[in-house]
Amino acid sequence: MESQDKAFDARAFLQNLGSDPGVYRMLDRMARVLYVGKARNLKNRLSSYFRDRDQLDAKTRALMSHTESIEVTRTHTETEALLLENNLIKEHRPRYNIVLRDDKSFPYIHLSTEERFPRLGFHRGAQRRKGRYFGPFASAAATRDTLNQLQKLFRVRQCENSFFSHRSRPCLQYQIKRCTAPCVGLVDEKAYARDVRHALMFLEGKSEEMIDELVQRMESASQTLEFEMAARYRDLIASLRRVQARQYVSGSGGDVDVIAARSGDGVGVIELFVIRNGQSLGSRTIRPVHGADASEADLLRAFLPQHYLSRTGRKRPVPDEILLSADVDDVDLLERAITEQTGRRVPVRSNVRGERARWIAMAVDNAELAHRQAIAARTDLRDQFEALRDLLDLDDIPERVECFDISHTGGESPVASCVVFGHEGARKSDYRRFNITGIKAGDDYAAMRSALERRYARLQREEAPLPDLLLIDGGRGQLQQAMEALEALQIEGIALAGVAKGVSRKPGLERIVLPDRKESLDPASNSPALHLIQRIRDEAHRFAITGHRGQRGRARKSSVLEGIPGIGSRKRQRLLSEFGGLQGVSRAGVEDLMRIKGISRELALLIHGAFREAS
Template identity: 35%
Template sequence: SRLGSYFSGPTESPKVRMILAKASRIEFVVTGSEKEALLLENQFIKRHKPPYNIKLRDDKDYICLKIDPSHPYPRLVMTRRIKADGSRYFGPYSSAQAVRDTLKWLQSIFPLRRCSDRELANRTKPCVFHQIGRCSAPRAGLISEEEYREIVEQAIKFLEGKATGLIRELKSKMQLAADNLEFERAAWIRDRIAAIEKTIEGQKIVAASFEDKDAVGIWREWGRVEVAVLSVRGGKLIDARSMGFVDRGWTDEEVIEALLQQYYSGRLVPDTVLLPVLPPNTAPFEEVLSERAGKPVRIAKPRAKEDVELVKMATENARELMYARRDREKDFEAMLERLKSRLRLPAPPRVIDAFDISTLFGTFSVGSRVRFTDGEPDRSFYRRYKVKSEAYDDTARMAEVLARYFERERDDMPDMILLDGGKGQLRAAERVRDSLGLRVPLVAIAKGRGEGEPDRFYIVGRANPVKLAAGSSEYRFLQRIRDEAHRFAISYHRKLRRKAGLASVLDEIDGIGPKRKRALLQKFRTVEGIG
């Protein structure tokens, strides 16, 4: 029906006019149901990246807490990936710091283990966290599996928003412990109750029902569209997220369809999604979301007063977040102009590729490339390089990595290349670049010479470093990019070292050939894991 509407008569939508002007033919695929068509459409959008489709980019990373109830001694861990693996996921959290703070608090109240499965398997004595009351030391025999499971269930109840019922349960257990003259246990439970009550005092109730809901709001202004999603869990507003993009004439219904397709891919799905407008057919979206959530999911316009207020609040958030985003973009544009001027660039550096080398005494030498587009990491362009030559120093290694990069990516050069290093790396990069006839600007960032000294920035054609005010937005921006390239290189370097260490041990064992060795490496990753 959507495609047919494009040919039903004159349209005012610039997007539709552009599509019709450029389209040469129509191809179609027959599917068995609307749900299958929706899933296939989503796959085609991801594969072909059509320029006239809405691409929603969340303004925050999606982080949640995960616990695996099937493990004898489950633990809470941070994760950015949601899988259908039987684990329970809780969130979303607005930042890594927010989830770390939550996890730290939970571990102080619910003393679940912190150590990894490998560490747990080898542990026989209580850890230091047990000494300060933040781990129940399950492998040291200080708590039974049933008692540990009880703590796990209490933590899950709290994360589900069932704090009131949990408090009643704990008060009952406290009274029972006191009646049995187990005063230490009663005092421990009393302290946990007090900590939980203190936490929930500051949480505002925005919904009388304890149903998990997402409320969506849309705001249009200045030729842009802002979509805000408010997450309500257990009756409490826990997060607000927004996505903004240039308005190309999409209707509100098309924006909502894109949201339902993209936003909940790899995210926790609530019981109800409240929308300001409904797509023409909600049934296939409800079916897909219900399948992902493992429970019935309802898509609806608000009717109850509290739901109407939630969508109204989401719309207000969309407006305010658009204004805030516009202010940030103005500040960002001004920063790019300052970088252009200070670093003598031909254009503002909207796209920056950064490189770093990681090595240990010349072994397992690797390089990394990260890309930042409009100030944000673009992970689809991240690359890892294993240094192939017997390069004797970081300068030669950087030259090898850049030569391979330039050869492969010469038709997709960024506005600027940032090198982790000093004059040596810059000169090596300049030689490689010039030998290939390229003109991409090069900048090197080197650590300060002494403790507390600011980083130095070098550009081609200037002997002395360019001074950027330490603490300025442009200074911190380039540091952030350099640190991300360094992190990416270090992670690859460590991975290769772990693999090599395990492989060398397995080579000494009779009866383990290349195929079995590869399977063991993929399964256990470490010698301790195999043991």
């Protein structure tokens, strides 16, 4: 606190504060935001930070030891303060706030109702396409599971339009009875529309009405001696009953989110159950950043505004009711903020009875399971980090490990990846990719040197955390590049190791190359340290390959289609859509290309010739 007093005149600062509501931001000496908080009374709230050091908890003491200045924004109401606090946390992701790790949009099922033969598909992001959207589902796995059920039950197509419009015979989905092959006319529009309507009823939670209709159709088919059709309806009804028994959490409808939190042993988890029209759309486990030492109520208090209150231009669907596993302060404030955003009242409750209490108990059970699994995974990971320290003979257990890899195809479009791991696992927000230019094609040493210099020169400028251990995917040559790059930047204190593949290049036979040892380390295939190294190296490899493929794909599209005179962006997009991608265009004949609107014979010959030359 003494250093704080020298750098910051707390008394003068507090004297000038009023009793208004507002938001405060605590900054370090580099003006980076360390913490964002809201206050009903700014003066009272901020005064609590400047009490005697012994009266502060460990987290607050650590925060104040790094705080060099405080910025304050007054607001008219507490609701405005809550909204501003939420936006600032999402923007800055301060290290002392509990921050949601995953801020992606939730997935939906999209039905393209405007088409002659509508398609069911997985959708995430802005809802710009025409049609109906169902969800949000709690996870991609739950969405795909529902799509799989729909395909079995109603046989509505799920293929892309580019695939659908170029079929000359039924695909495998027809053979395994998951599609009626409208692409080749094996089902008429009326029958297909009936399947689409049944899928809609299922997604709208009207399964009982649909089953009643199917029972009538089954009886009618039986009376007219159409026994095969009657058997089809019978099987469909039985399948619907089985799915209904798995999906329905109660007999009543309604949209409800059920949220439970568990914390302890340095791990915090949040379990979110999504219920729409009385159907469970799955659950999602969320591991907040910096939530390890927070209480259950603190986790819920941080989660609710970040999850439900919209950021600029981005809204997340809000259910009719939110159920919590514990009481949370300022729930009325959150309700007011949601009301302002949605135009309707959304109750947030924890003290409920009957079926809602059972839903909360279900969420709590799953949160406890996720919490136990997280603790077990963290324990295993901690053991691996300890084994890594012993294997590499490090003084301390590394807190932060970075790993680099290079990916290219014959020297084309080289991309370097940097992945970061800590004791909690992968830190994906710290991952970085580097597009490598200005080097000789296939020169992995120069590519590695370039990526390392760019990475650590920037970390030096920003005074960002450096790794305790740097892993390089490669042998002695790549490791030498890392040593020279760090030496040129005058960076010391980072342990280095190269991960070289064995003679047969099989997993488990890796050799670990160290700067100060001529002989490589050959850990046993069941070594926990080797398993951790493999996991980090494989993640760096995956991240590099993903980036390289994207870079290579963009380069190839540009070099072939964009280099043809007379092919603008619209024609290029039309070609890619109609043929299902660049590979389809490359395989098309001149006559096939001429069928595309705007492609003359002369232009088709140019396109065909350009791809022949490129290959």
